[in-house]
Amino acid sequence: MLKSLFAVMIGGAIGCTLRWLISLRFNTLFPNLPPGTLIVNLVGGFIIGAAMAWFVRNPHIDPVWKLLIVTGLCGGLTTFSTFSAEIVVLLQSGKYLWAMSSVMVHVIGSLLMTFAGFAVVNLLG
Numbered sequence: 675m676l677k678s679l680f681a682v683m684i685g686g687a688i689g690c691t692l693r694w695l696i697s698l699r700f701n702t703l704f705p706n707l708p709p710g711t712l713i714v715n716l717v718g719g720f721i722i723g724a725a726m727a728w729f730v731r732n733p734h735i736d737p738v739w740k741l742l743i744v745t746g747l748c749g750g751l752t753t754f755s756t757f758s759a760e761i762v763v764l765l766q767s768g769k770y771l772w773a774m775s776s777v778m779v780h781v782i783g784s785l786l787m788t789f790a791g792f793a794v795v796n797l798l799g
Contacts, residue, residue, distance in 0.1 A: 681738045685746015689718075693751050706764070706772045711756050712780060718752030719784035723791025731799055752784075 697710035725743045729735060757780055764773035 677738055678741050681742040682746040682749075685742040685748075686750040687746075689747040689750025689752075691750075693753060697756075706769060707776050707779065708760055711753060711760060712776075712783070715752050715757060715780055716783050716787045718748045719787035720791040721751070722748045723788035723793075724795045725791070727792040727795035727799075731795065 693710075693714045696714050697708070700710035700713060701708040703709055722744055725740070725748070729740050729744075757776075761773050761776060764770075764776065
């Protein structure tokens with residue numbers, strides 16, 4: 675149990691730190707569709723897709739790695755709450771088209787990146 679807890683904590687610390695750094699660097703560039711939030715959600719989608727495909731293909735791998743990468747890293751890196759807050763701000767500002775565009779880009783983009791992660795691992799595997 676302690677090993678699992680540390681795996682989630684380490685992965686989460688890495689993911690949260692990366693999300694913060696990426697947001698600092700990119701979100702001021704285009705505030706109507708904050709690119710840092712989009713980047714972390716798309717990259718996280720790819721990582722989780724690739725990781726899940728890898729773990730399915732390699733069931734002998736210690737499950738603690740899945741906790742570290744999927745639960746910790748991807749959980750800390752991606753952010754539904756920040757995305758939701760940014761959409762609410764856009765809606766409250768009357769930027770309805772930006773809000774709906776952002777929803778579409780995040781949701782469809784994340785699904786496509788997750789699929790791409792699965793596909794890359796399967797092609798390489």
